[in-house]
Amino acid sequence: xxxxxERVSTAPNGxxxxxxxxxxxxxxRVSARRRRPGVIALSLALIAAGGAGVAVLLLQxxxxxxxxxxxxxxxxxxxxxxxxxxxxxxxLDPAVKAVRADDLKSVVGKRAAVELKPxxxxxxxxxxxxxxxxxxxxxxxxxxEPKQIPATALVPGQKVQLVxxxxxxxxxxxxxxxxxxQTIDGRVVKASGAAPGTGxxxxxxxTSATDGPTAAAWEAxxxxxxxxxxxxGN
Numbered sequence: 001x002x003x004x005x006e007r008v009s010t011a012p013n014g015x016x017x018x019x020x021x022x023x024x025x026x027x028x029r030v031s032a033r034r035r036r037p038g039v040i041a042l043s044l045a046l047i048a049a050g051g052a053g054v055a056v057l058l059l060q061x062x063x064x065x066x067x068x069x070x071x072x073x074x075x076x077x078x079x080x081x082x083x084x085x086x087x088x089x090x091x092l093d094p095a096v097k098a099v100r101a102d103d104l105k106s107v108v109g110k111r112a113a114v115e116l117k118p119x120x121x122x123x124x125x126x127x128x129x130x131x132x133x134x135x136x137x138x139x140x141x142x143x144x145e146p147k148q149i150p151a152t153a154l155v156p157g158q159k160v161q162l163v164x165x166x167x168x169x170x171x172x173x174x175x176x177x178x179x180x181x182q183t184i185d186g187r188v189v190k191a192s193g194a195a196p197g198t199g200x201x202x203x204x205x206x207t208s209a210t211d212g213p214t215a216a217a218w219e220a221x222x223x224x225x226x227x228x229x230x231x232x233g234n
Contacts, residue, residue: 018045066101072135074116074191076156077132082108086121097123115190132156132189136211137209139189139204142219142226146199149227154191154203157227158221162186162205162215184211185229 071086085100085108098121106222110127133139140163154160164182186205194201203226207215218224 064089068099068101068104070116070118070120070122072118074112076112076115078112080108080110080157131208136207136209137206139206140215142203142205144201149201154188155190158188160186161229162228163225163227164218164223165225184215
């Protein structure tokens, strides 16, 4: 027969006391996580917003417009041909005034008013039916050093003045003169990029046929300067 042993301790008065055997402690019960209504509502809202975003994206992808693109380099004044142009279908912002693909035939035969680069959209303002060098005009190329180039970009159609600036304090005859410098009215047809190393920009300026030779002589002598005219030409 077995006996259960108990731990016996002695009280201060000498009377034995019976000790208690330690019993295991039961772990606390963990209640199931309660679902918070606020969290559920937020989750549903995020799901709905994500779905709306996908719907808008799908609508934008589906709402595409066929437009005319440029497929190869076209210089200012060059006549456009069908080989210069292509078509693309894009999601077009209403603020962008691109030539629609249905109107491609209407731009063929017109001239490029600006330099056109491959991969760009063609806009109505980039083409013109007018010859950039008109009858009775001549084209004078003018080389500008970096310090002579206006901060305002030179664009086709911009009105300029060609100013004759002889050596300081003298005229072409070497005599002092207080007279105002000679000027010739002109119009920018094309401006090149800055040349590597020198930074020189060549500007093609259309002048009247009678002024063309004079402007060319000033340019050859290094006594020509280009200034921007007022927007109204005055």
